[in-house]
Amino acid sequence: MPAGSSRMKPSSADVSPREPGRRADARHNRGRILETGRALFAARGLDVPMAAVARHAGVGVATLYRHFPTREALITTVFADQLAACTTVVDDALAEPDPWDGFRLVIEKMCVMNALDRGFSAAFLTAFPDATDFEREHVRAERGFATLVQRAKDTGRLRADFDRSDLSLLLMANNGITAGSTEAAVAASRRLAALLLHSFRADLADRTGPLPPPARLAPSHLPWPPAS
């Protein structure tokens, strides 16, 4: 069962045709599982055992697997909203008349969104090749950002050696911020975004010289640090 089809309504597998009264229970369980999964992934990372999710949600393991046959199905459903928000940010940025303004907006917005909810970087950085609906949206966001980067380079505002991995680097760096309050985390994210945006400017790159080579930061290497 692909994540996309399970996201909108309880699957027919949840409810036996001979037991229509259990539909509300199934919906309730599904909500509890998603809520629990979201909290556990935030606190302990993406590799929380499915059994732990079931235990914390107060449902049996069989019930969990009936709703989400794989961990990937659960994760992609949990992160569907965050990914949708990412693609919206990229779409809005592509509509900006000046591509550099669009690029700047993506960096600033993603950093702040991620300070408020680590699910954003998880959704953007993690690849789930088997979750087709999720992956389609993911690829759309990635391609949109790549288009924006190329346009910002073409107008001479973004330094030519900006690498795709620099967005991963920035989101990972943002993930590392821990602060005592949401306000402090957002302030720190804003400052980090501003500092890095300065470094990405082509007009300053002329004076700073080349960067060390980009790092290979594959999406699969995302242990997800705990939220602050």
Added chain:
Amino acid sequence: MPAGSSRMKPSSADVSPREPGRRADARHNRGRILETGRALFAARGLDVPMAAVARHAGVGVATLYRHFPTREALITTVFADQLAACTTVVDDALAEPDPWDGFRLVIEKMCVMNALDRGFSAAFLTAFPDATDFEREHVRAERGFATLVQRAKDTGRLRADFDRSDLSLLLMANNGITAGSTEAAVAASRRLAALLLHSFRADLADRTGPLPPPARLAPSHLPWPPAS
């Protein structure tokens, strides 16, 4: 018992005068506890329960507490080497003829050391006011860095609005990097350090305008993300 006095040799509390043959055992246990604490802090953060350290080290809780009466005593002993390395980096930087070169070296070296071992940022960012020896060294490193920052500002190379919290921000950002290999983690740390060093340059700050205000990143707010 302050951490510093327990660091160098097994405390006399380890060995009863009537049981001199147990000295080697005590030393062996102490080594196992330190090794285990180091691994657990790296994997799960600084708030690992003492009971978990004892269990993984294969010693009783009473033995653990005989060697390290508090969690703070254990943590500061585990991190003593990293903190000493931090102060050496700062001392070397202060000896550079150009303070900006010294500042740059601190940022670059700390980022790479931290990519290899997360204990460096933990040692530098975490305050342990009750561990007097550790704290004395910690304050020395902090003050040395503050002197370096002031000198680099005075020579007009470091932007005037560089804030003490920007070093915390940089180390936290560095902590967020996760990569599939040590080489990739070091490469990513080098690139992040280079990008941020560009942003810290006073001559470019004239063209970028002011930064968003610094964030309040208190040392006590350091949940320590897992190593890559």
